[in-house]
Amino acid sequence: MKVFKTIAWILLIAFVGIQFFPTDRNQNEAVYVSDFMRVNNVPPVIQNKIEVSCYDCHSNNTKYPWYNRIQPAAWFLEDHIKEGKDELNFNEWDDYSDRRKNSKLRSIISQIEDDEMPLDSYTLIHRDAKFSESEKKEIIKYMTKLKNNL
Amino acid sequence: MKKIRMTVGILTMALVSLITMSCKDGKKEGATEPMSNEMHQEDAASEMMADNSSKEGSSAILDNYLKIKNALVADNQEDAAKAGGMLFADFKKFDKSSYSSDEQQELTDIIEDAKESAEHISDSPIEHQREHFDILSKDVIDMIAITGTDQKLYQDFCPMYNDNKGAQWLSTTEEIKNPYMGSKMPGCGKVQKEIK
Incomplete structure (x- = not known):
């Protein structure tokens, strides 16, 4: 009994302890000249859907959920956001060469087609980020058109 | 207390x-x-x-590219990943100083793009490797057009891959061995052209 109590205390203290190590927040309200929405003529419906579903991890501005205030959840999110931005940053779209735009679009299309993006772990909480079948079709159609016009 | x-x-x-x-x-x-x-x-x-001249840089790239291709033909995720890691290093140390400035610009774009695909191939499941092999193939074909090659190559095309959008690849043999379909459809595709 005493052992359990000690373990519980240690866990509690550890939990409190790690709260003192905050993460850098990926938040920047700046408007980017190179942003995907600025350089492409994106229909409002598609723009809205992409911003809601993708921009949290694929741009320089994340709308954080409440649990980002708690460790270790924030560390987990930080990793995801870092990886997401490395792969694709919509804010920096126009800095990519045409060749890379082409490759990114190819990946965007197949990831959405195969339901790999947005991540299940993300849509579990962000229900509005989920793509319906018709939204999927619209976005793929739009991205394909963009790719063919490069 | x-x-x-x-x-x-x-x-x-x-x-x-x-x-x-x-x-x-x-x-x-x-x-x-x-x-x-x-x-x-x-x-x-x-x-x-x-x-070493950069010609050897491009042949190292081609060697590891072909290793990935052969691994994907054999549905071997592990070997493809290993070659992907080596290919990434090859691209990183590629010396483009002997080319004209236009060619260098083009090569910079190609390498930037190809490095990313090589990295994905080095740590992904096989279907994702194939997706990036498609992107990579385009890059390597365009690179060879600039650097040239000592090897006789065949540029092949599989019309079925990626929901019938099709995909290209390079091979050293005339016989079709499809890296996108693997053992499911090893003979799918045709030679588009010979590169020498």
Whole structure:
């Protein structure tokens, strides 16, 4: 009994302890000249859907959920956001060469087609980020058109 | 009694913070270490390569590209991943100084794009490897158009892959061995042209 109590205390203290190590927040309200929405003529419906579903991890501005205030959840999110931005940053779209735009679009299309993006772990909480079948079709159609016009 | 408890509590907390802090640092160190190793290796490699022409750089790239292709033909994720890692290093140390400035610009774009695909191939499941092999093939074909090659190559095309959008690849044999379909449809595709 005493052992359990000690373990519980240690866990509690550890939990409190790690709260003192905050993460850098990926938040920047700046408007980017190179942003995907600025350089492409994106229909409002598609723009809205992409911003809601993708921009949290694929741009320089994340709308954080409440649990980002708690460790270790924030560390987990930080990793995801870092990886997401490395792969694709919509804010920096126009800095990519045409060749890379082409490759990114190819990946965007197949990831959405195969339901790999947005991540299940993300849509579990962000229900509005989920793509319906018709939204999927619209976005793929739009991205394909963009790719063919490069 | 209360006092003792509190002191113990504070001490434990300090200890835990220390541990977590060192853990985090440890993690960071662990992450940077292989990179610095890699850099040392690269230094050694670039010294060794110093008097090699960039033609050899492109043939190293082609060799590892073909290794990935053969691994994907054989549905071998592991070998494809290994070759992907090596290909990434080849692209990183590719010396484009002997080309014209237009060609260098083009090569920079190609390498930037290809490096990313090589990296994905080095740590992804096979279907994702194939997706990036499609992107990579385009890059390598365009690179060869600039650098040339000593090997006789066949540019092949599979019309079915990627929902019938089709995909290209390079091979050293005339016989079709499809890296996108693997053992499901090894003979799918046709030769588009010969490169020499």
